[in-house]
Amino acid sequence: xxxxxxxxxxxxxSGEAPRETxxxxxxxxxxxxxxxxxxxxGSPSRGSAKTIGDVPMGAGDDTANAxxxxxxxxxxxxxxxxxxxxxxxxxxxMTIAYETYGTLSERRDNxxxxxxxxSGDAHVAGRHAPDDKRPGWWDMMIGPGKALDTDRYFVxxxxxxxxxxxxxxxxxxxxxxxxPYGTGFPIITVADMVEAQxxxxxxxxxxxxxxxxxxxxxxxxxxQWAVAKPGRVHQVIALATAARQPTQAIxxxxxxxxxxxxxxxxxxxxxxxxxxxxxxxxxxxMIGHITYLSDEAMHEKFGRRLQDIHDYSFTFxxxxxxxxxxxxxxxxxxxxxxxxxxxxxxxxxxxxxxTRDRRSLVDVFRDVTSRFLVMAFSxxxxxxxxxxxxxxxxLRATHKHVSYYEVQSGFGHDAFLLEREKMEGVIGAFLASGxxxxxxxxxxxxxxxxxxxxxx
Amino acid sequence: xxxxxxxxxxxxxSGEAPRETxxxxxxxxxxxxxxxxxxxxGSPSRGSAKTIGDVPMGAGDDTANAxxxxxxxxxxxxxxxxxxxxxxxxxxxMTIAYETYGTLSERRDNxxxxxxxxSGDAHVAGRHAPDDKRPGWWDMMIGPGKALDTDRYFVxxxxxxxxxxxxxxxxxxxxxxxxPYGTGFPIITVADMVEAQxxxxxxxxxxxxxxxxxxxxxxxxxxQWAVAKPGRVHQVIALATAARQPTQAIxxxxxxxxxxxxxxxxxxxxxxxxxxxxxxxxxxxMIGHITYLSDEAMHEKFGRRLQDIHDYSFTFxxxxxxxxxxxxxxxxxxxxxxxxxxxxxxxxxxxxxxTRDRRSLVDVFRDVTSRFLVMAFSxxxxxxxxxxxxxxxxLRATHKHVSYYEVQSGFGHDAFLLEREKMEGVIGAFLASGxxxxxxxxxxxxxxxxxxxxxx
Numbered sequence: 080x081x082x083x084x085x086x087x088x089x090x091x092x093s094g095e096a097p098r099e100t101x102x103x104x105x106x107x108x109x110x111x112x113x114x115x116x117x118x119x120x121g122s123p124s125r126g127s128a129k130t131i132g133d134v135p136m137g138a139g140d141d142t143a144n145a146x147x148x149x150x151x152x153x154x155x156x157x158x159x160x161x162x163x164x165x166x167x168x169x170x171x172x173m174t175i176a177y178e179t180y181g182t183l184s185e186r187r188d189n190x191x192x193x194x195x196x197x198s199g200d201a202h203v204a205g206r207h208a209p210d211d212k213r214p215g216w217w218d219m220m221i222g223p224g225k226a227l228d229t230d231r232y233f234v235x236x237x238x239x240x241x242x243x244x245x246x247x248x249x250x251x252x253x254x255x256x257x258x259p260y261g262t263g264f265p266i267i268t269v270a271d272m273v274e275a276q277x278x279x280x281x282x283x284x285x286x287x288x289x290x291x292x293x294x295x296x297x298x299x300x301x302x303q304w305a306v307a308k309p310g311r312v313h314q315v316i317a318l319a320t321a322a323r324q325p326t327q328a329i330x331x332x333x334x335x336x337x338x339x340x341x342x343x344x345x346x347x348x349x350x351x352x353x354x355x356x357x358x359x360x361x362x363x364x365m366i367g368h369i370t371y372l373s374d375e376a377m378h379e380k381f382g383r384r385l386q387d388i389h390d391y392s393f394t395f396x397x398x399x400x401x402x403x404x405x406x407x408x409x410x411x412x413x414x415x416x417x418x419x420x421x422x423x424x425x426x427x428x429x430x431x432x433x434t435r436d437r438r439s440l441v442d443v444f445r446d447v448t449s450r451f452l453v454m455a456f457s458x459x460x461x462x463x464x465x466x467x468x469x470x471x472x473x474l475r476a477t478h479k480h481v482s483y484y485e486v487q488s489g490f491g492h493d494a495f496l497l498e499r500e501k502m503e504g505v506i507g508a509f510l511a512s513g514x515x516x517x518x519x520x521x522x523x524x525x526x527x528x529x530x531x532x533x534x535x
Numbered sequence: 536x537x538x539x540x541x542x543x544x545x546x547x548x549s550g551e552a553p554r555e556t557x558x559x560x561x562x563x564x565x566x567x568x569x570x571x572x573x574x575x576x577g578s579p580s581r582g583s584a585k586t587i588g589d590v591p592m593g594a595g596d597d598t599a600n601a602x603x604x605x606x607x608x609x610x611x612x613x614x615x616x617x618x619x620x621x622x623x624x625x626x627x628x629m630t631i632a633y634e635t636y637g638t639l640s641e642r643r644d645n646x647x648x649x650x651x652x653x654s655g656d657a658h659v660a661g662r663h664a665p666d667d668k669r670p671g672w673w674d675m676m677i678g679p680g681k682a683l684d685t686d687r688y689f690v691x692x693x694x695x696x697x698x699x700x701x702x703x704x705x706x707x708x709x710x711x712x713x714x715p716y717g718t719g720f721p722i723i724t725v726a727d728m729v730e731a732q733x734x735x736x737x738x739x740x741x742x743x744x745x746x747x748x749x750x751x752x753x754x755x756x757x758x759q760w761a762v763a764k765p766g767r768v769h770q771v772i773a774l775a776t777a778a779r780q781p782t783q784a785i786x787x788x789x790x791x792x793x794x795x796x797x798x799x800x801x802x803x804x805x806x807x808x809x810x811x812x813x814x815x816x817x818x819x820x821m822i823g824h825i826t827y828l829s830d831e832a833m834h835e836k837f838g839r840r841l842q843d844i845h846d847y848s849f850t851f852x853x854x855x856x857x858x859x860x861x862x863x864x865x866x867x868x869x870x871x872x873x874x875x876x877x878x879x880x881x882x883x884x885x886x887x888x889x890t891r892d893r894r895s896l897v898d899v900f901r902d903v904t905s906r907f908l909v910m911a912f913s914x915x916x917x918x919x920x921x922x923x924x925x926x927x928x929x930l931r932a933t934h935k936h937v938s939y940y941e942v943q944s945g946f947g948h949d950a951f952l953l954e955r956e957k958m959e960g961v962i963g964a965f966l967a968s969g970x971x972x973x974x975x976x977x978x979x980x981x982x983x984x985x986x987x988x989x990x991x
C-alpha cells in the first residue's frame with residue numbers, strides 16, 4: 080500500500096476522482112471559459128511536472144507526468160441538429176469539456192479515448208497549474224512512458240453529458256429559459272453519452288479510435304462504443320464493469336437518490352443560486368464510497384481505531400476513524416459535485432443494459448469488430464469478476480478477440496484507480512499490439528472498419 | 536424459496552422483523568400497559584393458530600404454532616438501584632418488555648432466552664390475536680415440535696433497552712422531566728442490554744439459562760452473556776454475528792445515522808409529538824436492508840424487472856422492482872420504528888467489541904463455561920463466515936465445547952431468519968444435548984455453575 084493510504088481523514092483513496100480542490104465554475108451553470116472548434120491539442124510541458132511536490136498515488140514514481148494541461152470546450156449538436164436522445168427528447172446545443180495529452184499523429188491513428196466513472200471528469204492526467212495539489216484522476220496510467228504512453232498515443236479525456244465538470248448537464252443554463260436546467264434536463268443514458276462523445280471526435284477530426292478505455296461507468300461507455308460504433312473503435316479496454324447494471328448496484332443508487340431528494344434544500348432540483356442539498360448529497364456519496372472499497376480494505380485501513388480519542392466518547396460523535404473518514408468524503412464531495420448530476424448519472428448507470436432489447440449478450444456482440452481487454456478485480460463487490468466473465472464469455476461465443484485478466488487486489492472496486500503496477504504492463508502491451516494491427520483492420524483510407532476486419 | 540419471496544413490493548423478506556402492522560403505543564413514550572412481577576407465563580392456546588390464514592415463511596408447515604401470546608412488562612432497576620451503564624451513567628427505573636412461550640419446569644432448567652437483532656422485539660413467536668397477519672419474528676423456529684420446542688423448553692423473548700417496542704428507550708418518558716428522553720437517553724451498549732436482561736431473569740426467578748440464542752446483534756448479546764455471566768448460561772447459539780462489529784458495518788451504520796440526523800424533522804432528537812424524521816429513517820433502513828440481502832438474492836428476486844411498466848419511464852420514478860421494494864421497506868419501517876432508537880441501537884452495535892480491553896479473544900473466552908453452537912451463512916456479507924470462524928478458533932484455542940456449522944444459503948445475512956430447514960435440525964439437536972448435560976454442569980442447587988463445570 081502507498082503511504083497515502085495510511086491517513087484516515089485524508090482526501091485520497093476516494094471513489095473515483097481523488098482530488099481535494101476543484102474549479103466548479105464551469106459545472107454550476109456558468110458558461111464554459113471557451114468553446115469552439117479546436118485542433119489537436121498543443122503539447123503539454125511534458126516532464127516538467129515531475130518536480131512538483133506531493134505526488135499522489137503511483138504517479139511520477141519512475142516516469143514523467145503528463146504535464147500542465149487545460150480543459151477545452153467544444154460546442155456540438157447545435158440546433159437544428161440537436162442530439163436525439165434514447166428517451167426521444169432532443170438536446171442541444173451541448174458543450175463538451177475535454178482534455179488531450181500527447182500529439183495526434185498525421186495518420187490520426189493513435190487516439191485513445193478515456194472514459195470516466197460516476198464522479199470523474201475530463202481531467203484524466205497532468206495538472207492544471209504547477210501548484211495543483213493533485214493531477215488528473217488516472218494520471219498513474221497516462222504520461223510519457225506510462226501504459227497510455229503520451230509519447231506514442233494521443234489521449235483524450237472528456238466529461239460526460241449530464242455531468243457537472245464542464246459538459247452540459249442539469250446545472251447548465253437551459254437556452255430556452257436562461258436558467259439552469261435542474262430537473263428539466265432530459266434523462267440521459269450511457270448510449271447518449273457515447274453519441275455526444277462521437278460528436279466531439281467528429282469535431283476533433285478523429286474517425287476511428289485506437290482504443291476506448293474505461294472503468295466502472297467508463298467501462299460501460301467503452302462497451303457501448305464497441306456495440307454502437309463498431310467501425311470507429313479498434314480496441315476496447317473495459318475495467319471493473321458489467322454488461323448491465325446489477326440489481327444490487329441499482330439498489331445502492333436508489334438509496335443515494337432518495338437521500339438527495341429527501342433533503343429539503345434539493346427543492347425538486349431547483350436550488351442553483353441558493354443552498355445546495357449538501358446533506359443529502361453527502362449521504363449519497365458516503366453510501367457509494369463504501370461500495371467502492373472492500374471489507375478487507377476498510378478493515379486494513381481503519382479497523383476499529385478511534386479518531387483522536389483514547390476511549391469511546393459515549394456520544395454520536397465520529398469516534399471511529401472510519402466514521403470521520405466517511406464524513407470527510409461526504410462533505411468534500413459536496414464542494415465539487417452537483418446533486419442533480421448525481422441523480423442523472425446514477426439513473427444512466429441503472430438504465431445501462433446492453434441486452435435491453437431482449438437480445439442475448441452473444442447477439443449484441445455479434446457485429447462488434449473491436450479487440451477487447453476485460454479486466455476484473457478480485458475484491459470488487461460492486462462489479463465482481465463474474466460480471467466481467469459474462470462479457471468475456473459472450474465475446475468468445477462469437478469468436479471475438481478478447482483477453483481477460485483478473486487482478487488480485489484487496490482494494491475493491493477502487494482497485495482500477497489504484498493498482499498501477501498490476502495493470503500497466505497488461506494494458507500497455509494490449510495497446511501496443513493494437514497499434515500494430517490498427518491498419519490491418521482498416522479497409523478505407525479514413526479508417527472505417529468493415530465487418531471483415533474482425534480478428535479472431 | 537417460499538412463495539412469499541416472489542413478491543416485489545410485499546412486506547416480507549425484510550431485514551429483521553417481518554411484520555406489516557405493529558402496535559407502537561408502548562414504544563413511543565406511553566407507559567406500558569402493565570408492569571410488575573410476573574410468574575411463569577400461562578400456556579398459550581397452542582396449536583389453535585395453525586388454522587389461521589396467511590401463514591408466513593416456513594412457519595406452520597408441519598408443526599403447530601406457539602399460539603396467542605401477549606407482551607408483558609417488568610420494571611427493574613428502580614432507584615436507588617439504577618443500572619450502572621458501561622458509560623458510567625445510571626439508568627432506572629427501566630421497563631423490560633418480554634414474552635414467554637411454553638412452561639418453565641419445576642427445576643427451572645429449561646429456559647431459553649432468544650435475543651433480537653437491530654429492529655426486532657420481544658415478540659419472537661406466536662400471534663397477539665387470532666387475526667394477526669404475522670407471527671413473531673422467529674416463529675419458524677419456536678413452537679411445539681420446532682427447534683425451540685415449547686413442549687420441552689420455556690422460551691423468553693425480550694426487547695433490548697434502548698429499543699422502541701416496550702422496553703425503556705429514547706422514546707420513553709424520562710421520569711426526571713416527564714418528557715421523552717430523546718437524545719437525553721444515555722448511550723447504551725450490548726453489555727448494558729445483557730445486564731438489563733439479567734435483571735429480568737432475576738425477576739422471573741431464573742438463575743441459569745439452558746441457552747441463549749441470537750443472530751446478528753442477538754448473537755453479540757449471546758456472546759456477551761457467555762463472557763459476562765459465565766455461571767448463568769449453559770449453552771450459547773450465536774448466528775450470523777461477530778466478536779466485534781466489523782469496520783464495514785460501522786461504515787454502513789454511520790451513513791444511516793447521518794441520514795437520520797440530516798433530516799430537519801429529527802430536530803436533535805426532539806420530535807416526539809411532532810413530525811418524525813421519516814425520510815431520514817427510511818433512507819437508513821434502505822441502506823441496512825441492502826446489507827441484509829445478497830447480490831445473488833437481489834438478482835434472483837428482482838433482477839432488472841420493471842414495476843408495472845413495459846419500458847423505462849425516463850424519469851426518477853421507481854421503474855425497477857428493486858427500487859419500489861426498497862421504497863416500501865423504508866416507508867413501512869418508519870411506521871413501526873423510532874428514529875432515535877435506530878441511532879442508539881446502531882451505536883451499541885458499533886461499540887460492540889469483546890476485545891475492547893485489548894485482551895485477545897482467546898483470553899476473553901478463557902473463563903467461559905458454556906457450550907457453543909456457532910452458525911455462519913455462506914452468502915452473508917455483513918458477517919461473513921470468517922467472522923464466525925474467528926469466534927470458533929478462539930473458543931477452540933481454550934478447549935471449549937464448540938460446534939461450527941456453515942449453512943449454504945443465497946439469502947445473505949437474512950438467512951438466519953429464513954433458512955428454517957437448514958437450521959432446525961442442528962439447533963434442535965444442540966439444545967437437546969445441552970438439556971441432557973445441564974445438570975452435570977451445575978454444582979449448586981440453584982444452578983450456579985462453577986468453573987469446573989467446563990466441558991471440553
